[in-house]
Amino acid sequence: MIVIGEKISVIAKKVREALGKKDPKPLQELAVAQDKAGAHFIDISIGPAEENGPELMDWAVKVLQEVVEKPLCLDTTNIKAMEAGLKAHNNAWGVPIINSTSNEPERFPMMELAGKYNAKIIALTLGKGSIPADAEDRCGIAAEIMARAMENGVPMENLFLDPLILQLCTMQDQGLQAIRAVKMFQQLNDPPMQTVVGLSNISNGAPKHVRPIINRNFLTMLIYEGLSAAIIDPLDKDMMDTVKTVEVIMGKKMYAHSYLDM
Template identity: 70%
Template sequence: MIIIGEKISVIAKKVREAMNSRDPKPIQELAEVQWKAGAHYIDVNTGPAEEKGEELMTWMVESIQEKVHAPLCLDTTNQQALEAGLKAHNNQWGKPLINSTSNDPERFIMLELAAKYNSQIIALTVGKGGLPADAEERCGIAAEMMARAAEYGVPLENIFLDPLILQVCTTQDQAMHSIKAIKMFQELNDPPMKTVVGLSNISNGVPKNMRGLIDRVYLTLLMYEGLTAAIMNPLDKELMDTMKTTDVFLGKTLYAHSYLEM
């Protein structure tokens, strides 16, 4: 499974301070440690970044890729900043991933940028008017977005469909709808569509000591339905061990006594 390391986020105080003072070291260290722990992409969440967004994203991309030879997942709602990030991104280790477009017309610009820079893109199956009710509605939105992507010239293999994970503590029935959507998304195309989730959303709002357990069990169920990628914390060893073990059961990794060490 593809792991998108989530730790570099403006929400984290240490990251925010490093961003504000343009101190590359804490950010590079956080990128490196995630990469070594098995992340295939490093998410770079600069938030709305209204002030000097372009310069900030360029600096982030260059600072991280100086140390980490992996593609990045560019996570901002600021389209100028995003474009600056795509320009700065070194594609030598893989295409970048835009996080994200949706069925909201304000986010269509992201598809335009994905086409222009031959980037991959996360498509959240949510429209302007509220949250999707079930898996079928998510599929309907996905189909609309796939058609729109084709209009913009984004190939389907560059799209990761995201069912939008909602927190189990307030919308319990949505947990199963999202799992079902992962299965149904794949059937929208041949070869199957790629899928992604922001895993930790599931445990938002639950007591801190239970979050890990909830994330782990939910990841297993999603993987069973064929999940391609997850935005998650690769430094969470129990989560990584759960993922590796699920891959053994699914026949994607050959068992050996030391499989957790690989």
């Protein structure tokens, strides 16, 4: 499974300060640590960055790729900042991911960028108005997004469908609906569509000591249904051990006594 390291997020105080001061060191340290821990992509979330978005993303992409030979997952709602990130990205380490588009018209330009820059893109199955009711609802939105991808020349293998993870503590039935959606999304295309989740949303609002337990068990169920990628904390050893163990049980990785060390 593809691990997208989530640590470099504007939500974290340390990251927010570093982005504000343009101090590369804290960001680079987090990138290197996540790379070593087995992340395949490093997410860089700068938020809306309304003032200096393009310049900030350009800077962030360059300083991160100075220290890690990995593709990045560019995370901003600012279209201009996204384009600046795509331009700055060194594709020698792999194609970047746009995080994200959805079925909301204001996010459509992200899909255009995916076509223009031949980038991978995460698509939240979220439309205008209310949140999706169930897996079927999510599949309907996914089909519209897939059609838009085709219109923009984005090949299906570059599209990661995200079922939109909602919090378990207030919308208990939505966890299972997201799992069903991951299974159903794959059937929308041959070869199967790729899927991704922002995992930790599932435990938002739950007590701190319960959150990792919810996250890990939820991830296990998602991988079992064929999840291709997850935005998670690769520095969380229990989380990574869960990923490795499920992959071994699923026969996707060969067992060896030291499989957790690899």
